[in-house]
Amino acid sequence: xxxxxLEDNFENIRxxxxxxxEKHAHRKTPERYTILKEIFATExxxxxxxxxxxxxxxxYRVSRATLYNTIELLLDCELVTKHQFGTNYAQFEKxxxxxxxxxxxxxxxxxxxxxxxxxxxxxxSQVENLFNVDVTHYSLTFYGNGRPKK
Amino acid sequence: xxxxxLEDNFENIRxxxxxxxEKHAHRKTPERYTILKEIFATExxxxxxxxxxxxxxxxYRVSRATLYNTIELLLDCELVTKHQFGTNYAQFEKxxxxxxxxxxxxxxxxxxxxxxxxxxxxxxSQVENLFNVDVTHYSLTFYGNGRPKK
DNA sequence: TTAGATGCAAACGGTTTGCAGGGAA
DNA sequence: TTCCCTGCAAACCGTTTGCATCTAA
Numbered sequence: 001x002x003x004x005x006l007e008d009n010f011e012n013i014r015x016x017x018x019x020x021x022e023k024h025a026h027r028k029t030p031e032r033y034t035i036l037k038e039i040f041a042t043e044x045x046x047x048x049x050x051x052x053x054x055x056x057x058x059x060y061r062v063s064r065a066t067l068y069n070t071i072e073l074l075l076d077c078e079l080v081t082k083h084q085f086g087t088n089y090a091q092f093e094k095x096x097x098x099x100x101x102x103x104x105x106x107x108x109x110x111x112x113x114x115x116x117x118x119x120x121x122x123x124x125s126q127v128e129n130l131f132n133v134d135v136t137h138y139s140l141t142f143y144g145n146g147r148p149k150k
Numbered sequence: 151x152x153x154x155x156l157e158d159n160f161e162n163i164r165x166x167x168x169x170x171x172e173k174h175a176h177r178k179t180p181e182r183y184t185i186l187k188e189i190f191a192t193e194x195x196x197x198x199x200x201x202x203x204x205x206x207x208x209x210y211r212v213s214r215a216t217l218y219n220t221i222e223l224l225l226d227c228e229l230v231t232k233h234q235f236g237t238n239y240a241q242f243e244k245x246x247x248x249x250x251x252x253x254x255x256x257x258x259x260x261x262x263x264x265x266x267x268x269x270x271x272x273x274x275s276q277v278e279n280l281f282n283v284d285v286t287h288y289s290l291t292f293y294g295n296g297r298p299k300k
Numbered sequence: 301t302t303a304g305a306t307g308c309a310a311a312c313g314g315t316t317t318g319c320a321g322g323g324a325a
Numbered sequence: 326t327t328c329c330c331t332g333c334a335a336a337c338c339g340t341t342t343g344c345a346t347c348t349a350a
Contacts, residue, residue, distance in 0.1 A: 063307040135294040144285040213332040
């Protein structure tokens with residue numbers, strides 16, 4: 001039953017993507033839907049190379065160029081979010097429509113914890129008012145170490 | 151008088167760097183001090199290539215490799231801060247010991263505004279307590295557009 | 301039928317590395 | 326004198342681009 005719910009949810013995602021492609025007169029190629037499916041089939045963050053390897057392992061014929069192109073579309077229709085956690089390569093994650101969140105990164109391992117604190121919205125408004133700007137997006141990331149168990 | 155004050159301040163910076171080099175048994179080469187001086191002589195953010203060009207223009211013989219090496223030392227002794235504003239190249243700025251701040255970036259131009267909102271410290275404590283971690287550093291950046299003048 | 305999309309491989313650009321020569325300690 | 330540091334150039338690696346081929350519309 002829960003699984004059914006998740007599938008329904010993905011159907012919804014597909015629909016959003018389809019509408020986006022149609023609206024912008026982009027072709028609905030099988031590759032694009034396969035990549036969308038692959039991304040939404042796994043949890044957590046990923047980079048392009050990892051996604052590429054994973055799809056190769058699943059015996060899909062896909063090129064890095066197409067991955068980069070398709071990610072661009074998915075970013076544009078906001079189904080995927082891009083992060084640059086202080087490295088010089090990009091990491092991505094599927095957007096969780098409702099669940100806005102920020103990140104804590106362990107210095108040693110790169111492990112990611114997600115959290116949400118509503119006070120960030122207050123800071124955001126403050127910035128918008130102070131500088132007379134519209135904030136389109138933002139990035140808040142804490143870096144640090146775990147405390148000794150003890 | 152104010153200028154004098156700034157010079158004194160830079161003397162202090164030099165001292166910090168010297169102490170750091172001595173403590174870690176790194177050599178006090180002229181290149182390292184020249185780079186330090188060049189960085190503290192200019193305002194705002196910079197990337198390695200810009201710094202390289204600027205030093206070439208000032209007729210310094212310096213290699214990119216040394217710039218990268220020295221920046222690494224300056225980061226380590228916290229005289230310089232590193233940013234990755236959503237691009238795949240790093241930007242840096244001299245640390246302002248006392249003036250903690252975050253950034254707003256204009257989507258179109260990349261122009262940077264600095265600001266400070268103390269509420270970020272509350273979020274930081276919250277994260278530390280919630281996940282039982284120590285935050286060593288963080289990054290908060292808003293991206294957006296200026297509002298039409300009216 | 302045809303313009304947009306794909307796969308492949310080469311190009312690109314910021315960063316890193318290897319190495320011979322130079323200079324701080 | 327030692328061996329860390331420097332400049333130079335090549336290597337590296339994530340990303341972008343060019344192009345022949347393919348295919349959604």
